Each structure stands twice: as structure tokens, then as C-alpha cells.
Amino acid sequence: MLPRGLVEKNNELYINKYSFKELQKEYGTPLYIYDKKELMTNIDIFNQYFKGKNFESQVVYASKAFLVPKMCEIISEHNWMIDAVSLGDLYIIDNSMDIKKAVFHGNNKSMEELRFAVEKEVGIIVVDNYEELITIGMLAKEYKKVVKTMFRVNPGIEAHTHSYIQTSLLSSKFGESIYDEEVLSKIMNFYVNNKQVELLGFHSHIGSQITEKDAFLKNAEVMVDFTLKMEKMYNYPIKELNLGGGFGITYTNEEVDLKEILQAFVNKLDELVASTNIKKVYIEPGRSIVGRSGMTLYTGSMIKNTFGGKKYLFVDGGMTDNIRPALYQAVYEVLNPVNLNGEKTLVDVVGKCCESGDIVSKDIKIAFSKGDPILVLSTGAYGYSMSSNYNSALKAKVILVDDNIEVISRKEELQDLMRLYK
């Protein structure tokens, strides 16, 4: 399945009216390409389908998936919020959109980060633990501000791609367990007695790349139950709920019906919150917004036939622009966009880094001639944002393609590599 802006014509792929040969020549490789049509459609799906009758919806784009100023601009235009997990994220967001639209996460926020968040009045701080809550209370006093928070809890639901399990271990490094009564009592008593730190609601995020609805529904059920329990026990009205991200996408042959998942999720939530004080529900999609919109274009240099029989297709990037195959054995669809149907060879597509694990994708059947552009689909999430300078690789250029082409991040230059040492 191709991103919505791609079309096939005479054995070749085009994005909008542009051929990949043209993009390769004009912008160089490696090159991150975002298809605006796909991106906007994904945003529209959330706007259209995450809409309840009994609650206000708020989408928070999880910027860890892909953060550049242009994304902030697009998110602002849609009146969405944006999540941040570091001072660096907050800095980019503050320079690109209204920081009051930021939701600040992290299990180990530094004093510098918390000061920045309180002073700049970041929209919501998602508190990870009791100690952090005390620090926020102190900063609220110092800056004479009312700080809006959510508290991250761990509902013990572990979502896998095709199922979920309710774990008894509850040993996540994020948040506090919904079963830890001692710590919950300290947290809730803090909120009850502190008028400068407000608890809007609880937050949970149960995993990523979840392709079936059951885990989302279970999370909603457990979290609404838990919210009502806390509200009653501590006589503290709780009006909001944040159920995190994790909506899966198609990388190769996964079947995901996002519309169906969102519809079922909203129906369940409508039912669950109907007679409660919960009036607003947040979700935090990252991958499902940008994942399929983004792709990476490389140049293939040669097919190496090894003595052992394996054939490798070498490309001019790899784990420095996409660490996911090395990090979690992620698999991708790889195409030759200028020769879709030519005679194919079975290869492992590999990068140029000094690591055997520098794999782009294994067991790919592809037609190839020296210098052809090589296209990897669905690299839009956690590709650019996880890229590195390993082997002194230069961060690749990013373009957004519609009727026109916009460079939304320039390529790193050799001089940039020396900027820390001068």
C-alpha cells in the first residue's frame, strides 16, 4: 500500500508530479521525503473519527515521532497540542508555536526543564512521580503560578501488536502503578492540599505500534474506573483523561484499520464517561500521523555477491538515518521507484555504517542498476528524530512534497560537524 500522494506510471513511481529520479538529482540522497497528502489525510482521520458525544476531544501530536518547526506549524493550524519530552523539544516548540499548547512528558525531568516549563507556562506537565510533584509545587510557589498537571499512571496493560496482557508485574519505569495505594495516597493528598498545582486528570500510554482495538478499549475502561475511584476516595473532581498514543501503521503487511479503531474507542469512551465528571479526553498519536507520510530515498551503488551466497545492495545511508531495524528489528518495504517491474534480485539492503547490524531491510526482491534511487516506505516516524552522527554521518535533508516542494530541514554540512569543537 502506497502513501496517498504516490502514483505509479509506466514502471515508475511519482510523488505528486515529481519523479524520484528528479528528487534524487535535485536534492541529493539520503533524503527524507514527506508526502503532504498522506500527512493531511492522517490528521483529518483523527479530527473526524476521534470525536465523542459525551466528551470534548483533544489530540496531542507526539513530537518524538518527528519534530521540525514545520510540523509545529501544521499542528498549530489544526489547533492540536504537541508533546515534548526534553528541554530541546520545548525549545524547538517555543520557537515555532505557542508553548501553552505543549504537553511536557518525561520520567526524569531535570530542574532546568521544570523551571523552563513552569516559567514559560507550558500547557500541561505530565508528572511522573511523587518527588517530581513536590518539585513542581515548590516551583509553582516560587514563580507564583498555578501549574496544570496530569499524573502518569501505569494501568498494568501491556499491549503487543496483536493482543494485550494485563501484567501483574507493573514494573514500568514510567508513572506510578494504579495499584500502589501508598504512593497514590501521597499524590492525591498533595493535590487536595495544594491549590497551585492542579490535577486535570490521569495519563497512561500502553505501548506503540498497536494494530488492534482491544488494548485501547481495555485501557479506557481501566483508566475511567481508576479516575472515578480516586475522585471518590479523595473527594477531588477529575475532569480530564489522557490515554496516550500507540496507534499502529502498515510497514509491510500489517492490517490496520485506524478509522475502525478510533470509532470503537470513541463509542467505548462515550459509554464510560457518560455519567462522570470526565469532560475532556486526550490522545497522543505520533507514528500514525507521520509514519506512512515519510519515506527515505537513497542511492544504490552496487550489489555485492558474497562468497557465502548472500547478496547485498549497498545504499548511501542506513542506521544513522533510520536506527529502527538495528534497534528493534523493524522491517520495511523497499522499492526501486524508477524500475518497479524489472527483473528482480533477492538482496539484503544495507547501509554504509561500520556495523553488521546496519540493515535497511532484509530479503528484498528488487530490480537494480548502478546509481538507481532506492525508496524505503513508512520511515516518517522515529527515523529523522532518532538519527545520529555515528561515523560522522551528516543529518539528511527533509522535504515536504505537495504541488510544490518545501525544504523543511536542511542537510547538515561538514562544517556543522566541527561546531562543538571550536
Ligand SMILES: Cc1ncc(COP(=O)(O)O)c(C=O)c1O
Ligand atoms: C507518553 C507517550 N505518548 C505518545 C507516544 C506516541 O506513541 P506513537 O508514536 O506510537 O503513537 C509515546 C511514544 O512512545 C509516548 O511515550
